[in-house]
Amino acid sequence: METFTYYPGCTLRTKAKDLDTYARASAEALGIALEEPADWQCCGGAYTTARDEIATKLSAVRTLNSAKEQGRALITVCSACHNVIKQTNYDISRDEDMAMKVNNYLQLPEPYAGETTVYHYLEMLRDVVGFDKLKEKVVAPLKGVKIAAYYGCLLLRPSAALAMDDPENPTIMEDFIRAIGATPVIYAQRNECCGGYITLEDKSQAAKRSGAVMGSAKDQGADMLITACPLCLYNLKKNSGSDLPVYYFTEILAQALGLKEGNDE
């Protein structure tokens, strides 16, 4: 069994327990051991691109460094955590000034310079397990279910740092959907923003964005939509005004692996 450092993040401990629970159960069934670092902190939710911001980057560096010290790759599952950690890792390996200030603050036994490999859980399925292998482990294929994969912005962009997939024509989630026996639905809004945190101060903008995403998926005949992001799930469910069901990708993964009852919505 291969072991990875696993970073759940604050929301997976609270409002997004399903994203976490089924990620862990499915990993175990796939022969992947996930171990949390001892004292992880919230990633902050959004990466601060400003070069003169240091404090907001420390939490992600601590997480990256604890994986480095354990000699393991790091796995994330929440799109936002993944984005913050990936961008931090990218910048610290290129921006000497930032790396110097961060390391002067943290005083680690050995300075951190971007050594850790970071996988989103979907990348782990593709690059470590392999979608072919995953397909073999599926006991309850989601035959005939038309699933719209929602990437949003955080999984793909900025693509130089995230480097998960082609940012304009991604396939990783569609390949995942095929591996669990369902049919992917391609729709125009799959890599456009849901509105994100704007829901806190402008519900109408969040409604407009998330409504556009759901409308686009429904027009293409989707039965359901999947996401890796708790805030996307919130906007798409609460602000879009659409009745299209929305699930975390880990829920349908667990269902296909026979670890979870089907959704009856």
Add this chain to the structure above:
Amino acid sequence: MNKNLKEQVLRSSGVNVLKCMRCGKCSGTCPSYDEMEYHPHQFVYMVEKGDIETLMKSESIYKCLTCFACVDRCPRGVQPAKVVEAVRLAAVRQQDGNRLSADQIPSLLDEDLPQQAIVTAMRKYAK
């Protein structure tokens, strides 16, 4: 034009605004276009001109969703979102510049709202 503010925004963003060819693609792809008084390409242009205070006073700095669409789709690699962020930071870092305070949070919550939304908003709107 405020030279110090311009210098701060240029350094903080790390963006070379002179690379912009004013094609407007960033604004064309921006999901917040309709909500913004100044659009991403205008941020780049106004920072070049040193007109930072106008941007700092505009609601537009709080309308950017940080979706990085403008960053990925700019044909010149300008990274307009980094300019928007640097201007927003220049505003919220000022004395009494916070847009959101911790005591306002409880009134914004509902039972399904993920923590992620709150921590993100605190990063965007406060220092």
